[in-house]
Amino acid sequence: MTERIDFQTDPSRYRHWRLAYEGDVATLFMNVDERGGLFDGYELKLNSYDLGVDIELADIVQRMRFEHPEVRAVVLRSGKDNVFCAGANIRMLAGAAHDHKVNFCKFTNETRNTLEAAGRESGQYYICAVKGACAGGGYELALACDYIILTDDGSSAVALPEVPLLAVLPGTGGLTRVTDKRKVRRDLADVFCTVEEGVKGKRAADWNLVDEVVPNSKFDEIVAERARAFAARATRKNGRGVALTPLARNFSFNGSVTYSSLEVTIDHKLGIATIAISGPTEPPPADVAALHAEGAHTWMLRCARELDDAILHLRLNELEAGVIKFRSHGDPALVLAHERLLLENDGDWFAREILLHWKRVLKRIDLTSRSLVALVEPGSCFAGTLAEILFAADRSYMADGQFEGDNRPAATAILSEANFGSYPMSNDLTRLQTRFLGAPERVESAKARSGAPLLAHEAHEMGLVTFAFDEVDWDDEIRLFLEERASFSPDAMTGMEANLRFAGRETMETRIFGRLSAWQNWIFQRPNATGEKGALKRYGTGMRGEYDVRRV
């Protein structure tokens, strides 16, 4: 695993998926290349997947929204004959390090959530057409779709065989979507999750594991019909798609990565990654037409895509960077001007998609298991959308006043409309609502100050930043914090942050990342699953797992 995992791809490079477009319906064929695994040591048989397959899927779901606004329904089906999808590749899982397993699951979960939100948010509904075995992660992929059609051919079944077969959980949302989305009765869910061969035919529909079971002879016809019906539900979007052109990136030997709107640097000694965001240097496009003309180059989209890539890069490739430090520099008024164009035109599908992309990127930050700290320094531009990063961070430090010999303006933070509804977290609350769970009136008084540049003492008084320090203390305080953080157990940080970041309300999403994933992480550490005699390690050897039978 020394090679860098790259989250950028494009249709010309897909090895595992094929797309066909016909009017407002797209068909997405999963046809995993057995020899296309991201690492050596396993073959992706039976449409099983690894992170590489999922990176392509994430790219597809993302491009569908930007490049194919005409699509209103996507049929997901297998490109292979006798199998829909066998789930995550077991040998890959058995061979992967704990951190890779956990991060792999997190990314696949994020991709499922994005796919699931596409109908509601962007009017692109996913219809899953299941023929052949649909097991484990395969069924979890189906669960993320808006509609599941299963053929009644006497053998095709849906299954979650993880528990009996591998002694792990269906952790890509499976258990949670079965109870919370499909609302399968809990005792039937217990039966379903312990039956290796799964459930087929009428029973699958009776238990609500699928929406419809159809005769094999009518399968294609009914799938097409349902796709048309979903397409008819969605709003037609005007205008042509916007190509997501390749990101401008430059990786350096010392770990730093330079993008057009941000730079990542790594302090390997202390284990700190810094993401420094550059605000826009030009005014925003004059109107929506000009926005479309700028396309993927417009600052708001460029910065979102680059930030997303940077976060994923750090998660998978820089495991020892336990802290991510966010900085920014630029003109806050320009950030707000670019943002305003989108907010004022959110009836335009492209403007809206850019905001929705920011929503996903910010959620990705919330879910990143690194200590997040934001430094609001002289000359910074944490305004509106970028100010949201202050509220995603575990702590924020704000510099009070100008610094000697530094002619940049004193640090300010500026709130905008975007901080009060554009970017809900996984818990469906805004970051400010979550922050002020005990004092909702503070959200209101913050709203009343929208647009005003807030100096450190004001932002601190309003509870928008954790600390304000003047130049005398600034460097020392930051250094102390970073050294302290580096001295803590990374695992304890992960557990603590996973609890403190998501106060109060829970949703299906937070339950997947909080409850289900935490249990799965626990199980991924248990000898019964991942020990030398555990079920996951022994899979395929012909030997069953040997279990310590004590219940915990």
Place this chain on the structure above:
Amino acid sequence: MTERIDFQTDPSRYRHWRLAYEGDVATLFMNVDERGGLFDGYELKLNSYDLGVDIELADIVQRMRFEHPEVRAVVLRSGKDNVFCAGANIRMLAGAAHDHKVNFCKFTNETRNTLEAAGRESGQYYICAVKGACAGGGYELALACDYIILTDDGSSAVALPEVPLLAVLPGTGGLTRVTDKRKVRRDLADVFCTVEEGVKGKRAADWNLVDEVVPNSKFDEIVAERARAFAARATRKNGRGVALTPLARNFSFNGSVTYSSLEVTIDHKLGIATIAISGPTEPPPADVAALHAEGAHTWMLRCARELDDAILHLRLNELEAGVIKFRSHGDPALVLAHERLLLENDGDWFAREILLHWKRVLKRIDLTSRSLVALVEPGSCFAGTLAEILFAADRSYMADGQFEGDNRPAATAILSEANFGSYPMSNDLTRLQTRFLGAPERVESAKARSGAPLLAHEAHEMGLVTFAFDEVDWDDEIRLFLEERASFSPDAMTGMEANLRFAGRETMETRIFGRLSAWQNWIFQRPNATGEKGALKRYGTGMRGEYDVRRV
């Protein structure tokens, strides 16, 4: 750990707590006996606790409700001079097996929840009077109280030092109550949970870590005042307390335990514990006065207490019994008659307390990490309160019709008012609401059938039981299920059941058991905490923990 852990105690045997009563205010002094640890190898210094200390606390909170209905406020304070409570004993944690740690935390969490509910449910409010260090589990105990008063003596502080000191989480509800109950702002919570020495004085009140900081000179006076104020809020209860007399129990060499209203037997080969409940054999007391006269001997209270003890015994002492099989026998009409007396008189504090005890016992069952199965057989009495066990179980099997050569009546299940509101789960829904999350109309139609004896085919059709089998298939189906369950990884079962049992809505309680505990369990497996060089193992050696710095 070969000695049996006993959850029964009484005031004459307390080693760690002392009580003083004055009118409607009780004072509870924590004064842990250093040499009173449940196991060898550690001393309970600085009012630190182990399971034995907590068993006494649970007994106190329980008896307070039954034996001291006159108490309306309880002041919790330290019986030692310079320390309030240092939390769970670290050497005990470091030396304990994973399963003991997890079960210890679960029990202490249940005790905190019971204490926390006492004000709301029974009008017994807990006021925590903090003088001296109040750290980790000590502060988590305070967090469970209704009101926290901290003295401003320049040194007394509240703290959650687990993360920096031990590389584990404040897992007895700490993180969750800080964000959800105290609604401490998340970045301040981050600071608080990483400052070893904690927070004292005005800042503790400003951050809402405590309700009030008072001058040391006025401490006792203000504590007494607040206790009186809370007492005045609570409703006065009439009548004298009911003594919780010792349970009649008989432990046999083969693992079976005989109580007056139930019997526990163990199949060591398959790892199955059976709890067979005997319904009442006598009619209920004629009225409330007679109920009070029966006291702890009345069937509803006796059965609840015995069932609670049996569950706890299995959890801590029979780790290899991965399945708990519930059976019952008796006259369902008598069960309902006993229950009815309580339901019709829930204005009487004692009747109400018995129902509240059942609520807690049933929650304890929900949270027991064993596969739970209920067998509804001929001659059984799963009616009303006992029927609730069918809905707590992961699966239920119901016998269809009479069995040959068996003259007991065909199995029935009977619903009562108690199934529709008396016993909410931790998620604040009834078990039937949770069961029919996707079909709320089914709850209504079940309600319409209250009181009717439901035969197997009806109960099955109504979705109240998982399977109905006639005598031809009965034995085989049960055997197959039990064998299958025994072949699965106990850890995978634990994770699966923890997810499937609590669909939909989350509350502070479910977040403590679901999110927080799952992360803690994960951390309890991580070398950074529990490895030979981990912080928990090294505590007290003068050496810091050595950490693998990779983030997961």
